[in-house]
Amino acid sequence: MLLDVREVAKGYEAGAGRLQVFSDVSFRLDAGEAVALTGESGSGKSTLLHLCAGLDRPDEGQVRLAGQDLAPLDDRARAALRRESVGLVFQQFNLIPSLNVSANLSFQARLAGRADAAWLEQLAARLGLSPLMDRYPEQLSGGQQQRVAIGRALAGRPRLILADEPTGNLDAATGDAVMALLLGLVAETGAGLLMVTHSERLAARLERRLHLAGGGLA
């Protein structure tokens, strides 16, 4: 079992009182499985994704990643787990603007101390980034930036890819192309994928779907 989420609940302090985002959420994700996480705006999709990545802590319940319960881990241990086992893809790309494509692509792998030059070269070629390696993020289009972000997430061969609306900022054609690349590469590496999306069409391309609604999984 790669990801095991059990009876998780999360809420926030709002001005007037506490806003419960969701509760009693449980699901599992196996290695090599690609799962879509859908729901209305504000249903807590990104929040759930953050809990799975160890970026935030649940109010209740348990999140286990690669057999490891995240609850007792401190910031240092969570960070180590993320850099070694998780690849993150954000809607806003979140590339490091002062590093060129090459450095951005290899960044997380180097952070984890396992950069593989051949794999990086292969990734760049697959993602169509080879001619762009010396460019900086500001010199790339949105689609190109997201391809770099996907490459960065996969460069360290993580066990789990967590993607938060990876095509949300791209037009339909570019989004489709990026999605095809992501799914293809995830399948190749045998990683698990949990992807937040608004798009029914994209969700349908994945093996399974989790739908957040009314404060829990529908």
Place this chain on the structure above:
Amino acid sequence: MYRAALLALLSHWRRQPLQLASVLVGLALATALWSGVQAINGQARASYDRAAGMLGQDRLPQLVAEDGQRFSQDVYVALRRGGWRISPVLEGQWRQGETRLRVIGIDPVTAPQTPGGGGAAQADGDLRAFLTPPGIAFGAAETIAALQDVPGLPALRVADDSLPGTLIMDIGIAQTLLAAPGQVSRLIVLPDQPLRQTPLQDVAPGLTRRAPQAEADIARLTDSFHLNLTAFGLLSFAVGLFIVHAAIGLAFEQRRAMFRTLRALGLPLVALTRLLVAEVLILSILAGLAGMALGYLVAAALLPDVAATLRGLYGAEVPGTLILRPGWWAGGMAMAVLGAGAAAAQSLWRVWRLPLLAPAQPRAWVRATTRSLWRQVAIAGALALVALGAARFGTGLLAGFILLGALLMAAALALPAVLAALLAGAARAGRGVLARWFWADTRQQLPGLSLALMALLLALAANIGVGTMVASFRLTFAGWLDQRLSAELYVSAETEEQAARLRAWLATRPGDLLPLWSVEVPLFGAPATVQGIADHPTYRRNWPMLSALPDVWGRVASGEGALINEQLARREGLVPGDPLILPDGGRMIIAGVYSDYGNPRGQVMIAVDRLTALFPDVARLRHAVSIAPESAPVLAHALIDDFGLPEDNVSDQAAIKVFSMGIFEQTFAVTAALNILTLGVAGFAILTSLLTLSAMRLPQLAPVWALGLTRARLAWLELARALMLTALTMLVALPVGLLLAWALLAVVNVAAFGWRLPMHVFPADWLRLGALALLAGGLAAAWPAWRLARTAPADLLKVFAHER
């Protein structure tokens, strides 16, 4: 992990070289001005220490005459016979023409082994030549070089540890040179005295034992001067730190998204913080090294002026060549590192507290929310109260500097709120859509520019304050010189015999001869001068009296009254009517207090007859001649041609005024230089702020451009904005500067020098400074404006394409 993350963090600077330059140059300038001042102070203090350390002056107890005068060496012999282990020293001024020297005579056999002391002769190994006429005199290389052609001196040799302007020789040779046969100035009490010795009172009742001094006299006298320099150095450092704070803060803000990404990708918070601390450390070391090199150049450039000032004002000799000490390096680097740490502390704290899921978009650097503005105003108010308290209840130099610091910081902190209020008023009054946009946009820019404007305010206020003080001082000093130098001619004889002939010669010619005779005595525990004054109408008419008893001149002439200078009156809390007891036991009444600018010592004036009665050995060499101005040149020529007085020994009033004003100008040359440098640093702060902000301006300017304003017009508006903000800052700086001037004149000067000056205002100087500030602001804004005017439309369009 660390390497990859550090490279990512540092890559920001590679892409933002201007920001990197801001941090490095800002910190280097701050360190340079601070360390430059410290190098000068360190050099001077080391010289004082050497002067004091010479012959154990400060480290060993001494026997001195109760009246401070020389005494017979027979007393020395008697004490030696009584079991005292002591060493005699004769000290005095030797003059020949324009050459003035401090001569120290020692007994090389008994002198303590201290730098420049007996060790000099013994180390040389030529004791016989040292002891027997013409003897050997040791001095600093520059002194020896200057004395090569001066006759009447022993053979000259260089001793590296000697002070400039001082010669050390055998006491017998010195007695001949100083015309003090059989005389000594003091006896150094050596360590390890025998258990049995005749009591001092039995052998030498006229002598008293002086304990080792914690601090040399000259160090005490010059403390306030060095404190002023230090304060200026600190102000420059603070202004420099504003640049560093702004640049580091902006760099941190721009990297907020990167920090979040790094953490999301697996970099622990502790590691990120460590890396950022390391980054600040690396930057501060680089900038610190550059700053120290620059500081050395600043110190080397300013030192000759400072040395001349210290010599002219205090008679303190400081070598004009800079020697760098390890402590200076360590102190300067520590200031650079601590300064950078202080500038980065707030940003580091924010990173430490930054929630992992905080919004990644960089927010405007120090967005001035109403709450933060009010908080700043509240702190400014509290500091203003501190300043008020220091002015009202504080005493001494420390209170003076607390007043200055609190005043400046209060003004700086209040500036953004004041400017925001002024801009809000302008926005309300503005007509037309463009004017309204301009004022509103200017208010929006204020947070990003406020640190640079605060630095400018500090520099301008310091400029106005110090400028007003110096100009007030100059005006008062010139007027005071006119009063004080009422005689037309001032003449000095070389010997007592020549002086007697001179008096007789002048008695047969028109004009009145006024003695200028004085002795140095210890008074209230500090060195002071007692001067004789003749009862003459020129003094009664012109002497600059601050307060006096009725019939003050009658009291002085009768020998019953004495005049004291303002410094002595303030230091000892003396007022007219108080009794005054001179060291020789002479009792009199303080009849008046007079202003005596530029003199760090206490001074007492008594009737010349009383002076000669109390101090029969007083040198009677100097005289003033009161004569009709048109007759003065004729008499001056006659003194030289007919009487045969050397030309250097005759000065007219104008020459002395020129000389005195020269010393005055030199005293404040360093202050003026630091003032200009500080203003330059503030100008640089504006430039860096505008440049770094210009990159963030495009999203704000692009819509206005799209709506129909040309890039050139936008650029002109940017320039106008910078000039307008500079002008407003100058307006705020004016009252702050005047308050600063008042504090300097009424509080700091009184505490530091012992005199209070009337304050004058100089509006023409303000206009000049305002023009200079506008020029600095305009120059700083010109480049960013030019870049804006040249921005390609494609770059502006990216704002709308969300591709930035």
